[in-house]
Amino acid sequence: QPWSGCSAKCNGIRERSRRVLENAKGSGKQCVDEVLRQVHPCNPSPRSPAPAGCTAEQLSDCELAPWDDWHLCSTSCGDGHRLRYRNVRS
Numbered sequence: 001q002p003w004s005g006c007s008a009k010c011n012g013i014r015e016r017s018r019r020v021l022e023n024a025k026g027s028g029k030q031c032v033d034e035v036l037r038q039v040h041p042c043n044p045s046p047r048s049p050a051p052a053g054c055t056a057e058q059l060s061d062c063e064l065a066p067w068d069d070w071h072l073c074s075t076s077c078g079d080g081h082r083l084r085y086r087n088v089r090s
Contacts, residue, residue, distance in 0.1 A: 006042035010054035015039045023079045063089040 006012040017037040024030045044050045065087040073080040 003040070008043060010043055010051065012041070012043050013039050014042045023081065025079065065089050 001016050001018060003016045004014045006014050015038060019036065020031045043054065067086045068084050070082050070084045073082050
């Protein structure tokens with residue numbers, strides 16, 4: 001998918017995502033290492049000045065919470081999937 005619009009006039013994010021069209025079958029290679037969602041800062045973008053009317057915020061690194069537990073498989077037989085999430089702390 002294309003990049004979304006910026007989420008805020010100042011210090012926002014934009015994102016894009018994609019989905020697995022077909023899961024691997026048998027001993028086929030799974031899509032486990034593929035990036036399915038990308039997030040990028042906007043207004044300003046990295047190494048760009050803040051837009052007019054926006055103040056430059058103090059820089060801080062992203063901090064992630066621990067991973068949640070794995071959810072149950074989406075199916076009892078066949079091509080299922082399991083998900084787990086983690087939140088952004090700051």
